[in-house]
Amino acid sequence: MKSTNTKKALLLNGSPRPGSRTGVLLEHLAGLLQKEGYQVEVVDLLKLALPFNDPLYHGEPREHPDPKVLAFVEQVDAARMIVLGTPLYHGSYSGLIKSALDHLDDQAFGGKAVGVVSQAAGIRVATQAAQHLAIVARTMYGRVSHRLIGTTKADYTETDGKFVLSSDEMLHDLLDQLPALPR
Numbered sequence: 395m396k397s398t399n400t401k402k403a404l405l406l407n408g409s410p411r412p413g414s415r416t417g418v419l420l421e422h423l424a425g426l427l428q429k430e431g432y433q434v435e436v437v438d439l440l441k442l443a444l445p446f447n448d449p450l451y452h453g454e455p456r457e458h459p460d461p462k463v464l465a466f467v468e469q470v471d472a473a474r475m476i477v478l479g480t481p482l483y484h485g486s487y488s489g490l491i492k493s494a495l496d497h498l499d500d501q502a503f504g505g506k507a508v509g510v511v512s513q514a515a516g517i518r519v520a521t522q523a524a525q526h527l528a529i530v531a532r533t534m535y536g537r538v539s540h541r542l543i544g545t546t547k548a549d550y551t552e553t554d555g556k557f558v559l560s561s562d563e564m565l566h567d568l569l570d571q572l573p574a575l576p577r
Contacts, residue, residue: 403427404473405436408480408491409513410441416513418557419543419564420479423511425570427475435469439494442466447496455499463497470498476506478531482514482523487530495530503536511543515544519543543568 405424409416417438424434444462447514451458455467470476480487495502508531512523521544531538559565 401432402473403432403434403475403477405434405471405477406479406491406494407436407438407440408478408488408494410440410488410490413556414427414481414513415547415557415559416479416481416511418550418559419511419513419545420477422559423477423568424566430569432475435473437466437469439490442494442498444494447493449451453499455497455502458497466494466497467502468504470502475504475509476503476531476536477509477511478527479511480513480523482512482519485519485522487512487523487527491527492530495534498534500533500539501535503531503534506536508536508538509543510538511545513545515547517544517546517548520546 398457405420407417407420417442420436424436427434444466445460448458455463458464478491480491483489510524510528510531512521512527514520514522521542524542524544528538528542545564549559549564551555551560552558
């Protein structure tokens, strides 16, 4: 594993919907982290368009022949903090984020702080996808925050066909919900 920059954060948007609430939440979080001195990169996995996972490279992802996969692996290696974002799909996280994570080796999050955020229709299931994704991140040796963030449709307003995060709690207290992340 390459050395990591203690102030570099990589936020992965696992929503297959362009202009998604998940993406809006991650962009807001990116802005807050930048104000805290982080170098932040938000990766829209839909736009990245990684190929299907090839199990031949699971143990050695740095030998994958696809340059997009190699660049993705390098982004993860270079980050000190990872934030995984996903909508709730069929009771869990999106296939898009699962497919991206399958390109990484088993210890890709070793030593990294990992935050998990999810978006769902209602409050009762707002963190359900995050709970499932937290297990995956721990399995990849990430130091997963014990606080998961879940938003619902009620946390957003729609303006000119675009979602806008409008919840006071999310706008002002979001970083406080990630206490395990390095400051």
